[in-house]
Amino acid sequence: MGKLFHSITQFYRNLRIKLKLFIMLFSIMIGCIMLTYGVLQYAYSIYDRQIYERSSQVLNLTANSIENELRGIENTSFNIAIDPTIQSSLNALRADPSEMNYERHKIRDDIIVRLVQSAGSEKYMATADIMDLSGNIISAGREAIWTEEYKRSIWNEASLGEGKMRWMLPMEGDPYLVAVRLIRSYNSNLRLDLETLGVLVVRVRINEVVHNVAAGSELASGELLISTGKGLIFSGTDSLVGSQQDFLQKPLAKPYEVRNENGHKIFVSQMISGYTGWIYSSIIPFDSIFERISWMKNLLIAVFSASMLVIILLAFRVAQGITGPIEELIGRMKQVQKGDFSTEGIADLTVGNNLNKDEVGQLHRTFRIMIQQIDELIHENYAKQLTIKETQFKALQAQINPHFLYNTLESINWEAKMGGQPQISRMVESLGFLLRNSISQKESIVTLGQELDIIRHYLTIQQTRFEERLVYAQDVPQHFYSCPIPKLTLQPLVENAIHHALEPMVNPCHITIRAREESDHLLVAVEDNGPGMAPEMLERVRRGEVQSKGNGIGLSNIRERIVLAFGEGYGLEMESEPQRGTRVLVHIPLERKDSHV
Incomplete structure (x- = not known):
């Protein structure tokens, strides 16, 4: 029995690889199973990615629509700031800020009229107020509570914008988003003199903006949150409160991710506005869109895991018989890759009992012959290179002795000095220095100081x-x-x-x-x-x-x-x-x- 098994094993080792692959047809079935699993996994991954990307696209569209409305409000505020009537009225108030008379009341009424006319064109602009240089408030619309601390914060924020619109977080108890802008004067020729006349304060109905934009979109069933990174501007959710909203007030590591909050998984997508720098986040319950997909994935993983165990047991011995000799040959090739072309490490390949008679065995023998030939060529080429170097050295020796040129230049130098020609002497000395450095073959690498000496003489x-x-x-x-x-x-x-x-x-x-x-x-x-x-x-x-x-x-x-x-x-x-x-x-x-x- 032992002899029979040994004969069958030896026969199999000597088979051609084509016959060995025929024995492995069973592995094709396993490959088909794996391919099916891979295709399904790929399909699921595409579906998941499409859901993620779709959510991000909806969030981007919603954010862009909101910011388009805010841009319209910003344009309106700019028109108010450069309005000729408001400019002239604020200049008049600045001329004599202490006097209170009929003219000043009339000027304030003119400003209020212009504010009402301008603010009325924007449906989301709740109020438009102007704070003059004296801290007096000229309001058009519902009046707010103006404390001295609030006035200072508005003035400081507007100053940071230097004439551009600045957005501020809503006050506690105030549902409106606040936008401020410095009003600066210019003359009739439209040349700015940049004298500050006051601050324009606009209150925006941010809740109406968000609800109207998100109405009818997929975000209507989810929840939207807008943050500056320092505080919330808008929160359409009551399920996330307190510290649970903190992670949404800062940029996420990825455009979208899945998180566990209050024992529930939620899908969060996020984008950062290039216009305002605000952080827009959408929150969707994970189970509502991924529950069935997760169940199918778990089932497939269980089935394919059981199949893989059976496949590994059946394919291991077959693969070992094919890949073993090839791996041994790869090891020999790595030795050659490191520059070892000697045949000492592969001397055992000459023993016929250790080699199969299939294509891999023939490849081993051919590889050994190739290594011997390469080693011979390397030694031959090395000998030729030595001969070439020796020939080049002899050719250099056959050139004119440079000392003759040095001595000649030295003679010219002394003649120039004796003749009172210092400029010629310096030129000859520099030429001699350059000649010595260009002819000298002692060093190919010099110091930076030596290189600068060459430049000085040149x-x-x-x-x-x-x-x-x-x-x-x-x-x-x-x-x-x-x-x-x-x-x-x-x-x-x-x-x-x-x-x-x-x-x-x-x-x-x-x-x-x-x-x-x-x-x-x-x-x-x-x-x-x-x-x-x-x-x-x-x-x-x-x-x-x-x-x-x-x-x-x-x-x-x-x-x-x-x-x-x-x-x-x-x-x-x-x-x-x-x-x-x-x-x-x-x-x-x-x-x-x-x-x-």
Whole structure:
């Protein structure tokens, strides 16, 4: 019996994968079950999301309708504030605030008439009052209780708006929403002199606005709550009281969510107004819309959970027989991914008893052969690279000895000094310095201070040519001088500034190098006040489509050298505007060169 079982197992291991998959047809039935479950779950999720989105849409429409009404009231208040009759009357009251006579009574009556005419056009405007500079109230409509503290709060709130409408929470016991606006004077030519004449106070029937807008919508069966984040403006619910309303006076983490309040689940959708900044919340009992769906979901979960247990037991052994060899091969591939191309770890693959004869076994053998060939190619390529480097080194040795040039320049320098030509001497010294740095291959990374020395010597030569047309400035703190930077990074940028900014200009060109710390980077900027570039040209330069003049180093070359030296987090960027100059920003590490690896 044991031998028979071993023979059957060995036979199965040597079957082709196509035959193994045929044995797994039973798994297709399980897949169909899972697919059905997934489709149902997807359908339920879409249905749930549509309900959520529909609720949010209704809330958005309701909020927009309410705020359209408020905008109309705001427009009416603006018309009242700029009304010529009210402007002239308030100016007259401001001229002599202490005198009480017939003229002042007539002026107040004129203001009341204009307020009644203007407020009558808005059905939701309960009252329109004006408080003059003396604190006197001119009312059109039902009079409110005006305490000195209330007057001060209104004046302070209106002052914060600086002429714009400001909304205030209703007073305790007052059902009206309050809107205030400063009234400022202007002359007959419509030029504002912004002298404060008083405060316009409008009371709005917010309850009527909300009820009329929500009538006939789905919110009529739910409950609506409006809050400023500091207090309630409107609450259409009596079931949520006290601290239970606190969570609706602040923005929710999501546009909608389900919460437990008083032992009942409620569906809450919320939006924040971009016009007033108010928080609109709608509250709908969860059970009324999701009870049946929840029951169906629970039933499906129970059925499919039982099915999954049976499926797992049947499919485990079949899947193990197929995926086992493949997982072993994946493990070998990961070793190669880490750079290990040796065949020591896969030497056991040569033992025939450990390998199946199906496609996976053949894949193992082919993989081993491929690794051997790749390893041979790597060693061969490494040997070729060594040969190339040796050839390049010999070619450099065959070039003219730079010491001959140094000695020649030194002779010219002494001749200039002996001949009383200090300017020529400085130019020759700077040229020698630049020649040594450009030819020297000892270091590809230098300090920022060394790079600034290269620029100083380069500009010594250029200032002899351009004289007062070239103005150079440097704002680099001393403690940044030891930061590492690829050699000849800033000098080509200064050279570009001379070619593209200084040469086309008639006026002096200012070239400035600045450095500042930004997060964990050092930001070095090369700026000029040249003609700048149009946006199209700037975009072409950023993409590397514009070649540098002459044989200079291009921006793409500089950017690539910085990335190769320090990584992808560093590099170069350019900013420019027509007639505003150009600025090139270089991002390098903020560290000392002696700690750079």
